[in-house]
Amino acid sequence: MSLGSQNLVFVGMPGSGKSTVGVLVAKRLGLGFIDTDLLIQQHTGQTLQETVNQEGYLALRKIEEQVLLQLDVQQHVISTGGSAVYSDAAMSHLKSGAKVIFLDISLNTVLRRIGDYSLRGISKRPDQTLVELYEERSGLYARYADYTVQGDTLNQEQACEAVVQYCKHL
Numbered sequence: 001m002s003l004g005s006q007n008l009v010f011v012g013m014p015g016s017g018k019s020t021v022g023v024l025v026a027k028r029l030g031l032g033f034i035d036t037d038l039l040i041q042q043h044t045g046q047t048l049q050e051t052v053n054q055e056g057y058l059a060l061r062k063i064e065e066q067v068l069l070q071l072d073v074q075q076h077v078i079s080t081g082g083s084a085v086y087s088d089a090a091m092s093h094l095k096s097g098a099k100v101i102f103l104d105i106s107l108n109t110v111l112r113r114i115g116d117y118s119l120r121g122i123s124k125r126p127d128q129t130l131v132e133l134y135e136e137r138s139g140l141y142a143r144y145a146d147y148t149v150q151g152d153t154l155n156q157e158q159a160c161e162a163v164v165q166y167c168k169h170l
């Protein structure tokens, strides 16, 4: 496979499909799969929402950074949380030995897919709207991306196929 020993790292807004498409891609390409949100929950012993509620969104970002910096795997799909891109150190670490895929969706699609985001543990300032968060993050996802999938009109299988085709042509 042309990806060689590298990882595939998914970034993008909550609801962009990093977790669901990530696992489909791992199955298609015979790679391992890691969802870093689950590693964070194992690390803290609580849900992401509990961490945000009890310790605040900046604490969650700090824990996320530590968990990402500790990752040392090859030939895995790594589905990050939407806030991973706030740490340049963590993204530089992940990006060395990986191709980074940005699942890019519109704000409307984010809103449609994630519904009530107050229960989703989103790492944002309490006063920040989702619109503001979307605008703040768009440039960050693009900055780290090796490949961007425009996901608005793709179902999960089609998004998976776009990533598989990208990997074949590396």
Ligand SMILES: Nc1ncnc2c1ncn2[C@@H]1O[C@H](COP(=O)(O)OP(=O)(O)O)[C@@H](O)[C@H]1O
Pocket: 012, 013, 014, 015, 016, 017, 018, 019, 020, 021, 079, 113, 114, 151, 154, 155, 156, 157, 159
């Ligand atoms: N390409 C897609 N088309 C339609 N629904 C999708 C797509 N990708 C993800 N979803 C749905 O959006 C929701 C969030 O997906 P998820 O993979 O958890 O996103 P993320 O990990 O990026 O937050 C889930 O209900 C999932 O089924």
Ligand SMILES: O=C(O)C1=C[C@@H](OP(=O)(O)O)[C@@H](O)[C@H](O)C1
Pocket: 012, 013, 014, 015, 018, 019, 037, 048, 049, 080, 081, 082, 083, 120, 121, 122, 123, 124
């Ligand atoms: O965007 C965010 O701030 C977050 C997204 C979540 O992951 P998903 O992007 O997989 O939903 C999770 O990491 C955490 O609750 C913070």
Ligand SMILES: [Mg+2]
Pocket: 018, 019, 020, 037, 079, 080, 081
């Ligand atoms: Mg996810």
